Amino acid sequence: MEEIKKAAEKYAILNAAEYGKACIKAVASRVFAEFPEARKSARDVIEVIRKVVESVNSLEREEILKLAKKYAPEEKKEKKKHALPELPVSGKPVFRIAPNPNGPLHIGHARMVILNDEYAKRYNGELILRFDDTDPKNPAKRPVKEAYEIIREDLKWLGVTWSKEIIASQRLEIYYEHFKTCLENGIAYICTCDAEEWRERVRKRREACECRERDREENLRLWEKMLSGNLREGEAVGRIKTSLEEKDPAVIDWVAFRIVDNPVHPLFEGKETPKVWPTLDFASAIDDKLCGVTHIIRGKDLAISEKRQKILYSALGWEYPKVFVFGKIFSEKYVFSTSKIRECIEKGEYSGFDDPRLATLRALRKRGITPQAIRNYIISLGLNENETKFDEEILYAENRKILDPVAKRYFFVKEPIKIELDDLPFEKVEAPFFPRKDSEKRSIRLSKTVFIEKEDFERFKGKEVRLMHFCNVILDEKAKVTSVENKDIPKIHWVCNPIEARLIFPDKVYKGYAEENVKNVKKNEIVQFERVGFARCDEKLVFYFAHR
Numbered sequence: 023m024e025e026i027k028k029a030a031e032k033y034a035i036l037n038a039a040e041y042g043k044a045c046i047k048a049v050a051s052r053v054f055a056e057f058p059e060a061r062k063s064a065r066d067v068i069e070v071i072r073k074v075v076e077s078v079n080s081l082e083r084e085e086i087l088k089l090a091k092k093y094a095p096e097e098k099k100e101k102k103k104h105a106l107p108e109l110p111v112s113g114k115p116v117f118r119i120a121p122n123p124n125g126p127l128h129i130g131h132a133r134m135v136i137l138n139d140e141y142a143k144r145y146n147g148e149l150i151l152r153f154d155d156t157d158p159k160n161p162a163k164r165p166v167k168e169a170y171e172i173i174r175e176d177l178k179w180l181g182v183t184w185s186k187e188i189i190a191s192q193r194l195e196i197y198y199e200h201f202k203t204c205l206e207n208g209i210a211y212i213c214t215c216d217a218e219e220w221r222e223r224v225r226k227r228r229e230a231c232e233c234r235e236r237d238r239e240e241n242l243r244l245w246e247k248m249l250s251g252n253l254r255e256g257e258a259v260g261r262i263k264t265s266l267e268e269k270d271p272a273v274i275d276w277v278a279f280r281i282v283d284n285p286v287h288p289l290f291e292g293k294e295t296p297k298v299w300p301t302l303d304f305a306s307a308i309d310d311k312l313c314g315v316t317h318i319i320r321g322k323d324l325a326i327s328e329k330r331q332k333i334l335y336s337a338l339g340w341e342y343p344k345v346f347v348f349g350k351i352f353s354e355k356y357v358f359s360t361s362k363i364r365e366c367i368e369k370g371e372y373s374g375f376d377d378p379r380l381a382t383l384r385a386l387r388k389r390g391i392t393p394q395a396i397r398n399y400i401i402s403l404g405l406n407e408n409e410t411k412f413d414e415e416i417l418y419a420e421n422r423k424i425l426d427p428v429a430k431r432y433f434f435v436k437e438p439i440k441i442e443l444d445d446l447p448f449e450k451v452e453a454p455f456f457p458r459k460d461s462e463k464r465s466i467r468l469s470k471t472v473f474i475e476k477e478d479f480e481r482f483k484g485k486e487v488r489l490m491h492f493c494n495v496i497l498d499e500k501a502k503v504t505s506v507e508n509k510d511i512p513k514i515h516w517v518c519n520p521i522e523a524r525l526i527f528p529d530k531v532y533k534g535y536a537e538e539n540v541k542n543v544k545k546n547e548i549v550q551f552e553r554v555g556f557a558r559c560d561e562k563l564v565f566y567f568a569h570r
């Protein structure tokens with residue numbers, strides 16, 4: 023156990039040096055990697071690690087950095103960077119992102135967006151933003167008017183830059199034209215079978231339906247009939263011809279066009295909404311070709327699209343872009359489904375798409391998670407097919423690394439308890455904004471009346487503690503000042519001459535006391551409340567909590 027404790031100390035120090043605070047999970051994973059046999063007594067080991075992490079996290083920043091230096095040389099050799107792998111590229115590559123504009127982006131979308139953006143930037147290529155809005159039928163996937171602009175805003179905030187934007191629903195004529203060519207070339211046909219019967223016959227029994235044998239003129243006539251509104255939903259679909267021997271039945275004679283009887287589409291409001299709509303696979307296949315896309319980086323769940331589109335590309339004599347696949351990010355804690363979130367907002371369970379309990383980019387932004395932290399987190403996952411559970415602690419660690427050197431420290435007491443000092447050693451104190459020697463300082467007016475955290479009061483009552491940057495006291499309602507020198511005793515935060523501020527946690531709102539200087543914090547500034555955590559100023563004296 024002694025060896026394990028030593029290793030835990032080392033990893034906790036390094037982790038804290040890098041991220042501001044050591045995280046039990048991170049330390050544990052390294053300890054278990056070094057001592058696999060320790061898993062047998064995991065519970066005891068975790069307990070040891072927990073104590074080590076706690077004691078490391080109570081150290082001053084300077085102390086941590088000093089200790090980290092001791093371990094750094096051996097650590098450097100071991101450390102592997104999870105940078106993204108190189109892609110095969112010749113010339114100027116073209117990437118694309120194709121969000122469905124039915125709501126804001128969430129952390130799961132960030133993987134698709136950031137991987138494409140990162141690679142486009144790395145190879146000096148182009149990134150195309152393509153709104154994939156060709157489903158006017160399914161209420162859960164249907165595009166929403168505001169979502170186009172919301173997504174543009176989310177992308178800009180993430181630092182994504184695109185050179186061209188296209189909106190699929192505004193390109194129907196282009197898709198119609200290409201499908202007509204497919205009909206003329208015999209690559210596609212109009213199928214008038216009942217969908218159920220067709221599936222049973224063609225996909226299960228692998229027998230062709232009569233429609234497959236229709237001649238060119240008949241196909242074109244039926245296509246015109248579809249476009250002119252003389253056929254109803256379910257009476258005909260446009261199919262791309264494949265081999266009936268395709269391994270995956272879902273690929274066989276896939277649907278490229280369908281009729282929607284009562285289409286609802288926000289970009290056709292007040293106009294007649296078209297009734298013949300391409301499927302995602304057809305529209306995006308055509309757009310990728312027309313936009314000169316060379317590399318597709320997309321979710322593993324779209325593997326079927328690749329199979330379908332490759333058949334179309336080869337029939338048209340086109341070269342399919344290079345494809346790279348990533349696994350999705352999932353979560354048991356956060357709701358990702360846009361339609362589900364919308365439903366909860368309508369019921370009043372969430373305050374909006376930026377409710378702090380959500381993992382939408384706007385919710386994370388509201389709480390003070392920086393776009394760079396999200397980018398670093400996504401890059402750290404790499405480019406691979408592994409599905410990843412969204413681990414906010416890793417995201418927070420990235421955020422802490424960015425904010426710790428720049429977020430000004432202030433005092434904030436969530437649940438204030440009043441104590442009276444028996445003496446006031448000085449009128450004001452200069453406290454550093456940052457835990458470094460050359461830090462800028464803020465001046466805090468002092469008084470004998472001091473407010474401290476209820477939790478600290480209960481924990482340390484009767485004991486000597488240090489009011490951080492101020493003095494040492496024997497803690498009680500009437501507190502005795504013992505000295506002013508910095509000693510190795512528990513440090514607590516405190517407030518004199520308080521002003522009221524609200525600190526909003528995902529599940530709770532604190533109306534607490536902040537030091538006077540907090541009134542100078544401006545909207546959108548992210549600060550660090552000593553011993554509480556990072557928070558973003560949403561409006562004057564209103565803060566959203568990010569993390570510790």
Ligand SMILES: [Zn+2]
Pocket residue numbers: 212213214215220231232233234
């Ligand atoms: Zn048929």
